[in-house]
Amino acid sequence: MLYREAGDFKTSYVDDSQTFPIKFDRWRYYAVLAVAFLVVPFVINDYWANAVLLPFLIYAIAAIGLNILTGYCGQVSLGTGGFMAVGAYACYKLMTAFPDVNITFHIIAAGFITAAVGVVFGLPSLRIKGFYLAVATLAAQFFLVWLFNRVSWFYNYSASGQINAPERQLFGVNITGPNTEAWATYLFCLVFVVASAWIARNLTRGALGRRWMAIRDMDIAAEIIGVNPLSAKLTAFAVSSFFVGISGALFFAVYLGAVEVGEAFGIQKSFLVLFMIIIGGLGSIFGSFAGAAFMVLLPVLLKNTLVGGLGWPTDLAAHIEFMIVGILIMTFLIAEPHGLAQLWRLAKEKLRLWPFPY
């Protein structure tokens, strides 16, 4: 009833091309932002922050990044874990090398460094495509993880081979290190998520995003109508890696605090983020959020029901989780290749006409 475009008159082109053309959607978006910024920080506790909200926010950034590359530009990458590691280690090196600079700049700089690395590993995409490229990005994954594991300069020659986030503050509040408050880290990540989503949304509906999508839909045709595949593919790699790098930096500095590269940024992480965008929806910013939420919540829910509720052993729950994730991936690819985002879109279409569909 409320969800109508009738009566919502657009009087300028700007109005016409806005992200949320329906008034109800717009208000819903403001309401979600208001709740996220004004309500959640007051009710949050450590369990919710560490088990659900922080991983959700951080993975959402990574999923947005991978979605730009895979969903919008059509270049499948299995190197997300490696690029997250670049972000994390770049952030660590910057944090320890310039302790006086604000942590925010370190994280953004880590994003730019990752973007540069992403461009280097994106170069083969000009020659090879499809799953040849997917396999080629595995080279980035293995090489980068090995690099951070073996070259001790990256972890400042620490004996354990781990990197530990030193304590850093923003406006006098601890953001990283052992003594952080749940609300502070949550808000810090939230700002990055909102900024990333805003940038990504506006990039993907602008000229750059159209070039990416042209390449995705058919690269030869795109080239013929004047899209430069070199610049389109490499910008996709750069922008995607930028977001992935930021999420890696946050993952290390704010969420985990201490990282061992093979464990935190292994090949499993690449698959996890890939699953997020498959389940969430390829080529959709909302889908990145939905997928990240889904993949973060699923293990928590399973663990709570199977281990907490039924009293089964943890390893059993872990095996069942693997099976369910596998089944879900296959089901989504068969039944709804555009993921949760498409279901959401369909629901909105239906809602427009509800309750009088004729």
Place this chain on the structure above:
Amino acid sequence: MSDTLIFAMEVTLNGLMAGVLYALVALGFVLIFKASGIFNYAQGVMALFAAMTLVGIMDGQVPFAHLINAIFGTKVHHFGWHVPALAAIALTMLVMIALAWAVNRFVMRFLVNTEPIILFMATIGLAYFLEGFGDLMWGADIKKLDVGLPQGINETIDEVTFGMFGYGFFIDNLDIVASIIAALLVAALVAFSQYTKQGRALRAVADDHQAALSVGISLNFIWVLVWSIAGFVALVAGIMWGAKSGVQFSLSLIALKALPVLMLGGFTSIPGAIVGGLIIGVGEQLFEFLLGPALGGATENWFAYVLALVFLVFRPQGLFGEKIIERV
């Protein structure tokens, strides 16, 4: 002869043996890819699953013992019998055929005519499912697989090389057996695809799905057949790797080792898989031997990929692959 050269020769020989095992896994990929255009990421997990099933059957484990115990509060683990190796291998093969059928019936049938990359991602999902399923069925602990293959240092080679260079080469008997079995397997596969009716049908499907359908070849049957053969190759690979390093999760990672082999050799070529496997096997061992210490060791994690990557930039279809022709 200098020591370094002799060591390098030993490393090369060992690399060749490892390469044969890579080629064995890569073969499974090539078979499925040729016949159905599916790049089967789950091949490594299939090898793990086959090896787990084999051990489970041989030891008389109760399938899903863990789950049953958790639900009913019972304490069942073993049936208490031991199945001889050959019978267990036959039973495992039946399980792999059932798996092949199920994969086609419930997954691949619905994905006909989708993009290759979607199929690839579906097989990643399949890999996850199988991994969880295998662990759930047989337990995730590290198992020992012993089907009576010879193991340990080969005395003859040790003695002969000692006589020649004053230094005995260390070559594992198991590696020699694996190479022989791999060679036999390849010969059998080639014979199968060249001289039998089903093999010809298989090649027809690989060539052109629609033309094959129109002359009366059942696609469903061929796909089940192909996945079964891939299951068989996975079983052989699982036995070899399982006997070498125990049946455990890391076994499924050999799929990741086989990917660069495929890129190097070409996705569509059986000889390519073998040559690629040998190049990667020797290359990574020699690289680790010559430059590994200078670079900090463990280079074999990425060397194969970087080699394949560099190679692809110059020859995107691999060594023996069919030339990629793009039509608009």
